[in-house]
Each structure stands twice: as C-alpha cells, then as structure tokens.
Amino acid sequence: MQTDNFTIGRKELLVLLVLTLLLPFPINWALVKMNPLTLMAGADDVPTWINFGGSYIGGIMGGIISILILNKTLQQTGVLHHDLKILQLDTIVYTQQQEWLTGFKQEMAENLKAIDLYVLNTVVSSITMKNYTYAKEILTEINKNLEYQMVTASFYFTTSQLSPEEQKYMDLVRQMQTEYSSFIKDILYYIPLAETLSSRKKLTYDSLMDYTLSQYDYLQENTGASSGPKTVIPQVMEIAPTDNISRELERIMEERLTERTHLYHLKSALAQTTHHLILYEEKRINAILYK
Template identity: 45%
Template sequence: MKSTITLSKKNVMQVIALSALLPIPLNFIIIYLNPIAIFTNFYDKATWITFCGNYMGGLMGGIVSLIILNKTLKQTSIQHEELKRIQINTITYTQKQEWLNNLKIRLTRNLRNIDLYILNTVVSDLRLHEYDHCKEILQKINYELENQVTFSYFDFSETTFSKEEEKFIMVNKLIYLEYTSLIRDLLYYVPLAANIHKGNPLTYEELMDYTLSQYDYISINNHSQYELQKSIILQVQELNPNDNLKEELERIVEKRLTFRTNLYQLKKELMEVTHSVIHYEVEEINKLLIS
C-alpha cells in the first residue's frame, strides 16, 4: 500500500503559472495602489519589491502546502477504505474457508449415503431368504436417507444458486429420489416375502389391504427419473385375484431390481458434479484474496 504524496503535473503547472503571473499585478498594487504608501508617501520601490518577494514566497509555499495537505487527506481516506476492505475480505475469507471445509465433509458424507454396494448384499439376502437381515439393512439405509434431498438446498451460502450449484442440486435430487424409491419398494416387499416363506398363505384381499396401508408412505416424493419404471406397489395394484401372487411378486421384484443399474450412472454423475461444485466454491473464495 503506497503512501508517498507527490504533486501531479497539473499542480506543478498551476504553481509555475501563479509564480510567473501573480508578481506583476501584485507588485503594481503594492507599489502604486498601496494605501500605506499613499498615506505616508513611502514609495521606496526596493523595499516594497523585497516585501512583495517575501509575500509571494510565503503565498506560494502556503499554496503548495494546501495542495499537499489536500492530497494527504484524500490519500489517507483511500488507504483507510482500502484497509477496511482488506479486513472485511480477510474476515469473510476465514468464514468462507470454515464453511467450505464443512461443505466438503457434508458432500463426502452425501456420496457415502448412496451406498450401491450394500444393495448387492440386499439382493443376496432376498435370494437366500435372509429377510430379517435384509430388513435391518434397508431400515438403516432408509433412516439415513430421510430429509437428505432437502439438505442440498440449504447447504450453499447464497439464496441464488450458480449453475454449478443448480446442477449439483438437480443430480443429487434425482439420485436420492431414485435410491429412496428402490429402498422403500424393497421395504414394502420384505414383510410379504418373509410371511410367504414361513408358509403362510397370502390372499388377494390381504395383499390389497397391506398395499393400501403402505401406499401413502411409499408414494411420497416417489417420482422416478425413468418414466417407464413402475414402483412395486403400482405393479401390485394391477394384479388380478386369479394370479399366482407369490410368483407375480417375485417377478415384479426381480424386474424392479434390474433398474438399480440406473443408480450407478447417477452416482457417477453425482461424483462429477460434487467435484465441480467444490472447485467452483474454492475459486469463489479465492477471489476474495485476489480482489
């Protein structure tokens, strides 16, 4: 931050012009129109010229001092504003860095929540009829997924999102809705499968009553990206009383599980937009120091 005070070229020209032009009228006034000389008849030119020279020297010195003082005040004001801006940016930068560190932690946890490998364990448990273990895993996943979609809207510091933030929110919402949809569908199916596996007969009326009791929970925000993919509960509602319910349920679930491959593509996109949004936030914070 520079603090040297110098006269500009314009100021120097103004001082030179005054020094060259002001003595002529001033000398004339002091020698011929001076009231002291008129009333005392003291017209000694040498004395008055000396007085005029001293007066001009003091006047020019005063003018230069006023110019420098004015520049000093302006420069001090500018330096004060600059220092205040730097202090504000430094405080903001520190706060933003802390926010960014927390954001990285939350985004990393967000990626871990979409655990696609655990779905292989779920599928294996279903085929081995390990329904209790399967239900335990699904309930744990579902608990961790609760309210995860809404967090992405409140995790950024501004109310107006950048294109990087908007893309992250969109992809994050898609994968969470898709993942949550699958988990809730399987949670709907596991008690039915466990009951059938125990040898208890399942009637059409019992199936429909159970389905209706689960419908509100399963259907909440259950809007998949893939229009052709129907949730298990919607397909069950299309069954007929004469259908083999056990075989139809197994067929519907098997078909539903094939759509989990869509999640792998969405997980890849989520990783990319997560990296992109973190890079964007880092660049935005670094601008505070550059500016």
C-alpha cells in the same frame, strides 16, 4: 483496491507556473515604488528590497506548494481509509464464507456417503440366502439416515436464491435420494412377502392386496410420476387373481433388483456435479477479495 497517486495534477502545476512567472513583478514594484519605508534614510536601496521580495515570494510559493501537497495528502488518506474499511469487511466475509465452505464440503461428502450402493449387494445376497432379518436391519438403518439427509439438503446454502450451478446440484441430489429411497422401500415392502413365501404359507390374492393397501405411506409415494425405473407397487397392483402370485412377485422383484445400474449412473453424475459445484463455490469466494 485502487487509489490515486500522491502527485500534483496539471491544474495545480499550471497555477504554480503562472504564479512563479507573474507574482514577482507586482511584488517587486510594490516594494520599490509604493513602500513607505523607502522614505527613511538608508532604507531606499533597491537591490536590498528586490532580495527581500525574492525571499518573500519564495516563502509564498513554498507555502502554496505545502498547502497543495497537504490537501492532496488528506484526499489520499480519505481514499485509503475508505478502501481499508472495504477490505476489512471483505476479509470478514471471505473468512465466514471459507468456514461455510468447509462445512459444505463435509455435507456434500455425507450426501455421497449416504447413497451406499455397494451395501445393496449385501442386501441382495442376504435375500437370496433367505436371511431376511439381517437385510431388513441394514435397509432400515440406511433409510433412516437417508431421510435425515433429505430433510437437511435444503439448508446447505446461505441464501434461498440459488445460482444455476447450485440449483443443478440440488435437483440432482433430490432425484438421487428419492430414487435410492424408493429402491430401498421396494425391498422393505417385498421382504415380508418373501418371508411368507419361504415359509410355504399360501399367499392369496386377497391377502397380497390387503398387505399392499396397508402400506399407505409407501403407496402414496408411488402414485406420482417418476422419471426413474418403475417401482414395485404399481406392478403388484397389476397382478390378476388368476396369476401365479409367487412367480409374479419373484419376477417383479428380480427385474427391480437389476435396475440398480440406474442408481450407479445417477451417483456418478452426482459425484461429477458435486466436484463442479465445489470449484464454483471456491471461485466465488476467492473473488470476494479481488473484486
């Protein structure tokens, strides 16, 4: 916040100097030569009128200076009042943005927390031990929480016009959530097949295709292009009727599970982008009071 100083400018000083030099002459001349009071007896003393003129001129000069200072003070008060109002509004906006940032940090922390890659190790171990029920419970709960995070991700920011830093974060968090959710759904798709195989029931080609096609929503999600690893559904659809179905399913799933490293790289990039975004938002908010 910048304001003008309480000083008299050059123009005002020049006016005062001119008045100081020139004003005494016409006033003293008028008091001595044109003053009708000098016609009265005892009132024609020139030094007395000159002293009176000096006092009169001093009063005028003092009044002019007072008026100039008052005018300057009023101008300065108006500037201060305007700047104070702006500062008050900026303080309100700053406080609101700080409150938003606190909640925003919590939301970003929840985003990272929702991508729980370590729990996938527990799921893989449970599948290896044929504890399919436990694995399914864990995955179902994770997927439910993840869907909530994906829905609310678009409502984090205070405006729909995102900055490049914010847009970069949103693109990465959507990619992370999409590929993590796809990985979980791949495992959920495979578990009923693994249960059938472990029970030594014969899994025919027709029953495999019927089951795959019955996963309509999941099938729709896997028909689009993906920048990440290849999902299970397209690979299952490539199995031929003459192939060893159980062996092919196990091969496809083993390859899919080894692709967890891709998710680790994505989460590392998301954590770094999250840190940069927090620094950006803090700098943007702090600039409100220093603009």
